[in-house]
Amino acid sequence: MTPVSPIMLSIAGSVAALFVLFGLGVMVSRQMLASLRFFMGQSVALTLSALVLADALQTIDLLWVALITFVTKVIAVPLVLRWAAGEEVYGRREVDQAMGIPASILVAALFALVGWFAVAPVLPTLHDVPFAAINLPTGLIMVLWGAFTVALRRESVAQMMGLLIMENGAFFGSIAIVHNLTVIVEIAAAVDVPIVALVIGLLIRSIRRVTGSTRVGTLDKLHEH
Secondary structure, eight states: OOOOOHHHHHHHHHHHHHHHHHHHHHHHOSSHHHHHHHHHHHHHHHHHHHHHHHHHHTOSHHHHHHHHHIIIIIIIHHHHHHHHHOHHHHTOSOOOBSSOHHHHHHHHHHHHHHHHHHHTTTGGGGTTSTTHHHHHHHHHHHHHHHHHHHHHBOBHHHHHHHHHHHHHHHHHHHTTTOOOOOHHHHHHHHHHHHHHHHHHHHHHHHHHHHHSOOBGGGGGGGSOO
16 A cells, blocks of 8 residues: 555545535535535535545546546536526525524534444554545545435425435545546446436426426325326
8 A cells, every 4th residue: 555645634634624515515505506516516526535545546547536527527417407407496596495504504513423433433444545534434424414415405406416415425435445446437437427417307307397396395296187
C-alpha cells in the first residue's frame, strides 16, 4: 500500500466535509432548483474525492472514476432531470415536506451519529486502507440522509434527489475500498444512473400531466375507475 501523507488525508477530509454539506443542502432546500444544484455540488465533491484518492494511491482507475462521475452526475443527470421533469417543476418556490428545516437538521445530526457509530467497529479491520476512516462513515451517513430525504419530502422529484444522494454516498464510501475496478465496469455502473434518472423523470412528467402535480399525495388519482 502506497504511504499517504497527512496533507492528502487533510485534503480528503475537507472534500468529505463539502460532500456532507452539499448533501445537507439537498435534504433541507425548499426549492427544487436549489436542491438540484446542491446535488451537482455534491457530485463535484465526489469527483474531487476520486481525484485525491487517485493521486494519493497512485491508481489510474480512480482517474477514470472521477471523469465518468463528472460527466454523468454533474452534467448528464441534471440535464436529463431538467428535460424529463419539466422546467415548471424546478420553478416552484417551495417543496412540501413532512417537517421544518430545524427539525430536519436535528434528525440529520442523529443519523450522522448513527452512521458514525455503525462504521466505527469495522474501521480497525481496515487499518491498511488509508481513506476508509474518512470515506466510509461519510458515505454511510449520506445513504441514511438520502433515505431520510425520500421519507421527508412529499414531492416525487425531491424524493428522487434523495435516491441520487444515497447512490452518491454508497459510491463515496466504496471508492476508498474498491478502487481498482476495470473501466468497463465503471462505465456500465455510471451509465445506469442517467438512464434511471431519465426513466423516473419521464414517469414524473406523465404523473404531472394526469394529476397536474408532482406531489406524492396526488397519486391516488391514478387508480383505475
